[in-house]
Amino acid sequence: MRTTMGDEKPDQVSTELSAGMSSLRRAIETLSSLISVSHSVKVFAAKWQSIRGKLEELNAGLIATEHCEYSSENPAVAGLASAIFITANESYNLARRCVDLSYSGKLLMQSDLNVILTKLDRFLKDLSDMYTAGILTHGYALVVLKPGPGACKDDMRFYVGDLWTRMKVGDTEMKRQALVNLYEVVVEDEKYVKVMLEVDDVVNVLVSSLDSPETEIQEESAKVISVIAGFESYKGILVGAGVIYPLIRVLECGSVLGKEIAVRCLKKLTENSDNAWSVSAHGGVTTLLKICAGVDFRGELVGLACGVLINLIGVEEIKRFVVEEGAISMYIKLARSKNEELQRIAIEFLQSAAFGDDSIREMVIREGGIPTLVRIIDPEWSYSLKTREIALKAIENLCFSSKSAVKGLMDNGFVDHIIYLIRYGEVSVQELALKVAYRLCGTSEEAKKAMGDAGFMPELVKFLNAKSFEVREMASEALSCMILLPKNRKRFVQDDRNVGLLLEMLDSQEGYSGSRSFLFSILMSLSSCKSVKRKIVNSGYLRNIEELAQAGVSDAKRLVKKLSTNRFRIMLSGIWHS
Template sequence: MSSLRLSLEILSSLILLSHSVKVFAAKWQSIRDKLEELNSGLIATENCQYSGQNTAVSGLASAILVTLNECYDLARRCVDLSYSGKLLMQSDLNVILTKLDRHVKDLSDMYTAGILSHGNALVVSKPGRGACRDDMRFYVRDLLTRMKVGDLGMKRQALVNLYEVVAEDEKYVKVMLEVDDVVNVLLNFLDSPDTEIQEESTKVVSVIAGFDSYKGVLTGAGAIAPLIRILECGSDLAKEGSVRCLKKLTENSDNSWSVSAHGGVTALLKICAGVDCKKELVGPACGVLRNLIGIEEIKRFVIEEGAISMFIKLARSKDEALQMIAIEFLQTVAFGDELIREIVIRDGGIRTLIRVVDPKWSYSLKSREIALRAIESLCFSSASAVKSLMNYGFVDQLMYYIRYGDVSVQELALKVAFRLSETSEEAKKAMGDAGFMPELVKFLNAKSFEVREMSAEALSGMVLLPKNRKRFVQDDRNIGLLLQLLNSEEEDSGSKRFLLSILISLTSCNSVKRKIVNSGYMENLEKLAQADVSDAKRLVKKLSTNRFRLMLSGIWHS
């Protein structure tokens, strides 16, 4: 029997024996890890071409056999507690661990030097579902050994197999990170000149980065620098894996500075600006930048590098996924910053958003919702922006969605309309001309408290304009509905406040006063006044003046 085959047999029984050792537990765990690594390496070596005829391999196998016999003797003495002293045994265990580590490195050097070449190397079978942790750990360690000592083909296959198990079962991620040196090997592979190895390693690292508890392991081991180097000069597939990984890592703002320090912001902007870049790459790159701009200094740098015009251009993309990401980025970068909002508006942001909202264009419901939210966020604090919105026909677009939109976009359009009505008298007038008031009246009966209150508040502002008041009172049903809702015991106090405000504004017209007095609801209005509702008191007082005093005699006593 060859030294190589004998070594494998002794290794198998030695690993089994090591589990019976109860003393020096930490040291024996380290030795067992190294034995498993050596075992995987020797299995691969046995199946490499011409290994049996190679003197270097034979010599190494003989040396390994000697070390394994020494280790077996130490294991037996530890199991039997037949050693002469703890200090001496600890020293012997340290020596044997060093020898095992040396053998693993020698195997790796042989592959690197080309002494061994991968033929039909046998790969340890992947454990089945529900396998115990020891089996999973042995499989991962076997893959690690192949990544460390194998030729290019073996390394590639080991990475493919590793990605397969960690993507399928998250338990493997924890098991993998318990195996020494896995992270360092993976991060070294990120700088590999071999494209396939680089691509496969980014996929594995990206899986690890998806777990909050393991992100620190990656960043602590120095993952960010090689990931950014891939963005600068890696293949498209490697860049995709890298940028997905960075997106996950930068969800923690502590990592943002590290990305910036290694030139990541510039690399990401270059990707987003690249006309030839694939959407699978641009989308996540935009996502990373959106994470990074939470840091004020990074945000300023991004703006100085022309990111606003770049993202406005992306917001015009035919690809809706990129379009939505770009709009959300613009909304995020301008949030709470009037100067940046003005840049977005100046560089054509309003026209771009209006196009997405325009019903004439075939955009998805999600895109329209995102664009409406961006308009609300970006435009209503600027008089010039509101004017531009109205010039571009935004009021009519809102009216379309309030009348015909699906429920989600309809409620959003109502919210935006409410915000628009607060901006200026010109906006209130334009909304009145567009027919908003009858639609808002319909929403006063909505199930949603928020919808009822927004509609009532918007109406209360709009009827402050004489032209809008005239329109409102032309429909006799409007006054009756307001009084009916005011009488409802279920109606919330917030809406009642605005309903009373609307009625107070309308009572500047005598015909409205007569309608209210003759409505049959005056007794209920009096109850509200007696309950010390200030607007109700104001309303009853207005109705009890001049020629209406006789009609209300006895109802009101101030």
């Protein structure tokens, strides 16, 4: 029943509702009318907002009570409903005077409104006590029917309000079921999340439910909070309600499922680094480290805890604390786990911790990071494509920081593993392997020699004609670097096909000035060999090089100049003027 101010007087409402109606139903209808009327009040706005919130909570509570078994026959329920009905009529009179501005004084009206608030608080406590004492027991008609798809906001709000009241005043089973139903609607339709947060005190009720001694209540409330935490604009509301500490307590003492849900919440909340300090202040870092180090925890929980710590170490002071607590050796151990998901997230942690920090990078190497990573790319071990990709990226980021690190790579069979991946790996792994090969050949003469002996140069030549400019660039630079070593240069030119292939690619690269530049660079290095000069001069591609030189291509000019020395000058002159 809905009314507007002025349509009916409170006495009329009371008389009409009394006829043929139980005290409980009469109180519910009167509260509904009063809630509607309260929206017309413009003065004492804060007071009326508080009153309206309690009226809505009480109304939803009475509706829930109406669905309880034998509630209409219970004298305690009837007495409470009658008292609420009387107070609702008193409130109606106050609302009318506030709308009409017919009250005698502000202080007296404020006092009257405070009295109403006190009475409403007492009614809510009395209702809650009835559930606690077992006076009310829920029957099969427990929950108000969920609105259908496309329901209006008022219907959604009413439904959420009913669930919220059950969460506050119901017994354990009623609270659990209310949380289950609330989770269902916020997962199905994100509009319910916004509606839910507009209901006064709902977040505080959810947060307080995390401290429930009942495991199921903890778990169900954590699930709802996890949904809210997924919205960037609502994270501040949760943190402001003090959700961090209860989540950490669940992480310490809750069930396995409760811990997993709690850590998911923390992972979402700590994506904002501003919340990292709150987790640290409540002992969350130590709790997370304990989970990661524990052998009794499930892999999924450990992985989630690692994810939270990755978020937290974005704060330098927290990272230092984590490292001092032995996190590096712990995560290297996790990187050797049989669980690939744990391996991947452990490697991600090590990269995050070492980013921009040489001391931590050296610690990773010193604690055994290199053999751990190299083993993952070893073809003899069966690892997924994703895990190998992550290991290759980590090697690139962590293992080229010093000569000792490069030596560690080579001592662990890195060169043989990389050439295998370049030859036979999936495309994504091939490109990553090529990238680390490019990095390796620029580190030392020993690395260039080992790569030459392993057969890298023919494989690099194949990539010179790749579709990806980045791949062509890496391959050509790596090849240019390798042939600076005389032994490699000699090995390269021994295969007649190599120089011919370079010239052929140069001829087909007219539209690719960047790639063409790299090819010229390689030919410049090779042309220090007389046999290569001869091959170039006698090839059918010399005319193309000469034309590029005449067109002002500087790389072509330099190559022609180098080819024009000594007795090759006569040969070239004959070719140019033929």
